[in-house]
Amino acid sequence: MRRIDLKKVQGANLHTIRDINRQIVLNYVREREPISRAMIARETALQRSTISEIVESLTSEGLVEEIGEGKSTGGRRPTLLRLRTGGAIAIGVNITPTHTTIASSDLAGVVVQQEAFQTDPAPERTFNRIIEIIRKFSDQGSIEGIGVSIPGLVNPATGNVIFVPYFNWRDLPIAETISQSTGLPVTIDNDANAVALAELWFGRPEVREARDFIFVLVADGVGTGIIFDGQVYRGVRGAAGEFGHMIVGSDAPVACSCGNDDCWEAFASERAATARYRKLTGVSTPNFATLIERALKGEQNATAALTETARYLGIGISNLIVGFSPEAVIVGGAITRAWSLIEGALTEKIERSVRRGLPSARILRSTLNGDPTLMGALSLVLASKFAGAVAA
Numbered sequence: 499m500r501r502i503d504l505k506k507v508q509g510a511n512l513h514t515i516r517d518i519n520r521q522i523v524l525n526y527v528r529e530r531e532p533i534s535r536a537m538i539a540r541e542t543a544l545q546r547s548t549i550s551e552i553v554e555s556l557t558s559e560g561l562v563e564e565i566g567e568g569k570s571t572g573g574r575r576p577t578l579l580r581l582r583t584g585g586a587i588a589i590g591v592n593i594t595p596t597h598t599t600i601a602s603s604d605l606a607g608v609v610v611q612q613e614a615f616q617t618d619p620a621p622e623r624t625f626n627r628i629i630e631i632i633r634k635f636s637d638q639g640s641i642e643g644i645g646v647s648i649p650g651l652v653n654p655a656t657g658n659v660i661f662v663p664y665f666n667w668r669d670l671p672i673a674e675t676i677s678q679s680t681g682l683p684v685t686i687d688n689d690a691n692a693v694a695l696a697e698l699w700f701g702r703p704e705v706r707e708a709r710d711f712i713f714v715l716v717a718d719g720v721g722t723g724i725i726f727d728g729q730v731y732r733g734v735r736g737a738a739g740e741f742g743h744m745i746v747g748s749d750a751p752v753a754c755s756c757g758n759d760d761c762w763e764a765f766a767s768e769r770a771a772t773a774r775y776r777k778l779t780g781v782s783t784p785n786f787a788t789l790i791e792r793a794l795k796g797e798q799n800a801t802a803a804l805t806e807t808a809r810y811l812g813i814g815i816s817n818l819i820v821g822f823s824p825e826a827v828i829v830g831g832a833i834t835r836a837w838s839l840i841e842g843a844l845t846e847k848i849e850r851s852v853r854r855g856l857p858s859a860r861i862l863r864s865t866l867n868g869d870p871t872l873m874g875a876l877s878l879v880l881a882s883k884f885a886g887a888v889a890a
Contacts, residue, residue, distance in 0.1 A: 845861055
């Protein structure tokens with residue numbers, strides 16, 4: 499039971515109730531389209547007149563459209579509804595240590611345009627390029643907002659970057675800089691939080707129906723996004739979820755981005771896997787994608803490097819399970835392409851580490867299509883269209 503904060507409490511006035519009903523109807527259309535007004539009424543117990551009024555409003559806003567008639571169950575044939583996905587309404591900016599991707603998408607998260615470039619450690623050059631591409635995409639759609647995914651500490655409330663270790667970026671007003679140059683509202687968040695939000699709203703049912711789960715993003719580093727009661731838990735100044743820096747061992751194959759050699763990130767990241775491969779073979783691999791390809795083709799050393807990385811990934815995940823007892827833990831990142839190779843080592847370590855009698859959790863690979871961190875950036879805009887008062 500959630501305790502009421504008397505400093506923030508506001509009575510449920512007619513406007514609040516109308517907003518909640520609006521979000522209920524919109525989400526029924528989103529998750530169960532094509533669907534009729536009558537079906538929504540049966541499943542929600544809302545009055546038909548209320549639903550018709552809400553659908554008319556959603557249609558006028560360009561969020562919902564009629565697509566024809568469905569099968570009759572004895573009376574008039576029902577008119578079916580679906581999300582209106584005719585053009586781009588959101589732009590996502592996904593900044594990673596190696597490259598930055600900008601994409602526009604429709605209401606359902608389908609990418610309309612996309613462009614990428616190598617991330618420049620000088621923030622002004624990276625931001626200028628981002629703004630240039632956003633302006634180009636904005637001319638070709640009714641863009642309502644921009645979401646920015648960052649591989650580091652951010653403060654979503656202020657829109658500022660606190661610290662990005664890969665570039666030593668500190669105290670940068672990213673949201674303000676982009677918003678002033680484009681005239682569009684900007685939302686920023688940590689990359690793992692953003693992908694967790696995308697899983698919550700756009701993942702497959704086995705993920706989005708879980709109210710409590712932890713998303714583990716394996717990339718150059720390791721980050722976690724925490725979903726409690728259907729909401730992203732960010733902590734003070736957005737700093738929650740920095741489990742990549744919990745200590746899991748010593749003498750890691752690579753240094754963590756913070757400089758230490760005992761962090762989870764130093765044992766379970768993509769960089770750790772490629773370092774293991776280099777130690778086994780005496781030669782370097784161009785990138786993590788190449789390591790994955792070699793493992794999938796049956797190369798023993800590549801497989802060994804990945805499975806050892808998966809074991810350390812399992813150590814960290816078992817700590818999260820013991821500490822938080824989530825319904826599920828979702829693993830995302832390029833490493834999931836080799837899920838058939840790593841799942842056994844990962845789950846074995848978790849099963850051995852979580853003590854008998856304690857509840858475990860379902861271990862799932864990410865259910866998002868395409869680039870999950872890019873989808874996370876887009877979700878920072880798109881999720882607000884569906885959340886409203888329901889998530890308040």
